[in-house]
Amino acid sequence: MKTRLQRLLPLVWAIALFGVILLLMVTKVLPRSYQQMLPTICTYIIMAVSLNLVVGFLGDLSLGHAAFYAIGAYVGGMILRYMTAIPFGLRMIVAIVAAAVVAFGVGAAFLYLVRKLRGDYLAIVTLAFGEFVRSIVKIIPGTGGSAGLTDIPTIAAGAFPAKYIKAFSWSYLVMILCIFFIVNLIRSRHGRAIMAVRDNAIAAASVGINVSRCRIVTFAIAALFAGIAGVLYAANTAAVNPADFDYNVSIEVLVMVVLGGMGNIGGSIIATIILVALPKILLDAAQYRLLIYAVALIAMMMLNANPRFVSFKRRVGEKLGAKFKSLRKGRA
C-alpha cells in the first residue's frame, strides 16, 4: 500500500501546484504576461519530455521534432476550425486523438523508412524531414498555404483572466496525462527495453528485444506526444503558420532536453520552464535580451556539466529530501 501511495505522491503534488497557480491567476496576482506564458510552458514541456524519450532514453538524435509538432498543430487546427458541428470541448478531444494518431502513424512510417540509419545520419534525415513537412503543409488544401491557418477557435477565448485560466487548465491537464504516460512507459518493461537498446543494441537483441521495432515504436510514441503538443499550440494561438515550425523549434526543444539532462524527465521540465520564461521576462531589456539569453544559456550549460556543481546539486537534493522525510515524520 505504501509504495502505491508513494507512487501517487507526484500526482498529488501536481494537483496542488495546479491549485496554487489557479489561485494566483484568479486573484490576478500573476500579471497578464505571466499568465499568457503558462499554456506555452505546458506545451513545450510535452515537447521536451517526448523528445527526451528519443534522445535520452532511446539514444537516437532527432533534429526534426518540430515536424510532428507541426503535424499535430495542422491536424488539430483543421479539425477545430472546420468540424464546427461538434461542441468545442468534444472537438478538442477529437482533435487531440486525431493528431496523436496521425503523428504516430507518420512517425512510425518515417522511422520505418530510415530504420537503418543511426547517429548523425539519422539526425540529418530528421532535420530534412522537418523542412519536408513544412513545405508539404503549404500545398495541402485547407491549410491556408504560406499565410497559415487562421481563425482557429481558441481555448484562450473570452475576457482576462478567464481566457488564460481556461487555456492553462486544458494545457496543464493534457500535460500531466502525457507526462504520466511517458513516466509509466519508462518504468515498464518496454522502458527497460528502450534503455537496453540505447546502452547496447547488440546485447539487447541477444536477449530477444526486436531492436528495429523498439526504435520505431518509441520514435512514433514521441511523435504522438509532439502531435498532442501541436494541438495545444494551435488551440492556444488560434493561428498556425509553416514558419512557426522551422528547425529552430526542434533545436530549441533539444536544448531543453540537453540542459535538463538526457534521460531525466524532471530536468527536462525545469529546463523548459526556464528557457521558455527567460526570453519573455527579458522582454524589457530590449536589444540586450538576445545577448543575455545567449550568455545565460552558455553559463547554464557549463554549470550543468561541471562535476562540482552536479555533486553540489545532489547534496542539496539529499539534504532537502532528508529534511522533508523528518518533517513528515515529525508531523505524524
Next chain:
Amino acid sequence: MKRTFIKLMAVCLTLLMTLPMLSACGGSDEEIVIGAIGPLTSGAATYGTSVRNGIQIAVDEINAAGGVNGVKLKLEFLDDEGDSAKAKTAFENLMDKGMDVLIGCVTSGPSVAINDLVLEEGILQITPSASQKEAAQNPNSFRLCFTDPLQGTTMAEYAYNTLGYRKAAVVYNQDDSYSTGILETFRAKFTELGGTVAVEAPFSNSTEDFSAHVTKIQDTDADYVLLPFYNDMAAKFLTAAAAKSLSLPLIGSDGMDGILNYLQGEDAKLAEGLIYLTPFIASDPDEKIQKFVATYTERHGDAPDQFAADGYDCVYVIKAALEKAGVTSNEIDNAALIAAMKEITVDGLTGSVSFDENGEPMKGAKFAKVENGQYVAVQG
C-alpha cells in the same frame, strides 16, 4: 520539527508576496500610455526601429508642446521579432504596463495575430505598416498604410498606364503573405488592363541566391520586373541581377523602402534606377517633411524612411482622435475614441489621411526612384 515547517511556509509566503513586484507597475496616473509592438531584432528589425524612432519624435514634439489637452503621452515599445507568438507576449506585457492605445504591429503576421486580443480589450489599435488585408478587420483596428491588394492594383495601373509596360516578370516570396497578396491583385489588374505576366518566379525565406530567378526572367521577353517583397531579399536579388547583367527596369512594392540601408558603398549602384511605391520620400521639399527629416537625421544619423513617417503620423492621428473625443485625462472612453477616428482628417507626412468605415486609410500613392544613391520622387 514544527519550526522547520513554519520556516518553510514563511519562505513560501514571502516568495508569493514578492511575486507581484515582478510585474511592471500599472501605468502612471497622469500619462496616456501609447503601447507599440514591432521587430527591433531579427530580419525585419529596420522597420520596427524606424517606426519606433518616428513615434518617439512625434511623442516628444507633442509633449514639448504641452501634450494632448494637457495630458502627456508616454511610449512603451516592445520587440516582437516579427513573430506572432512573441507579439502576443508583448501585447500582454503592454497591458501590464497600463497601455491605453496600441500602435502596431509593424509587420502583418503579428498584427493579425493579436487583432482579437486587442478587440477583447476594446482599446484603439492602429497599425502603421501592416499591409495584409486582415490587419484592420476589427471595428477597433485601423491602418495607416496601403493594403497589399491596393498596392497590387496601383502598381499594375502605374506600370501599364504611366510607364507603358506590357509584359511583366514577377519574382515573389511564397512564404510571405505580403508578397503573394500583392501578386494576386497585380496579376488580376494587369491582365485586365491588357498586359500579360510572362513569368512568376517564387522564392522562399531561405533563398540566398537569385541567379536561377534572373536566368528564368532572361529566358522570357518580359519588358520589366515586378519585385513585391522586402528589401533584405531585394538586396540579394539585385546582387544576382547585376552579376547576370539583367537590364530590365525594376519596380518594387513599398517593402523596397530603405533598400540603400542594405546596399552600402559601392553596392548602392545595384539599386540604381529602381522604382518603388511609397507614401513618403525624404527628399520631398515639403516644409513639414523637411523638419521631420532634420530632427530624425540629427537624432539617428540617417534619413528617415516611410516606416518612420508612418509611426510619426500614427501618433498625430491618435492625438487628433483624442482631441476629437474630448479626452482630458488618461481615463479614456474607448468607444468615443474609436468613433472619433472616423471623423478626423490628419495632414501628415505621408499625405492627408482620413479613415473609412472599415478603418482603412484614404490617401494617394507616390512613386520613388533611386538615382545617384538617393531616393527621388517621380511623377505618378
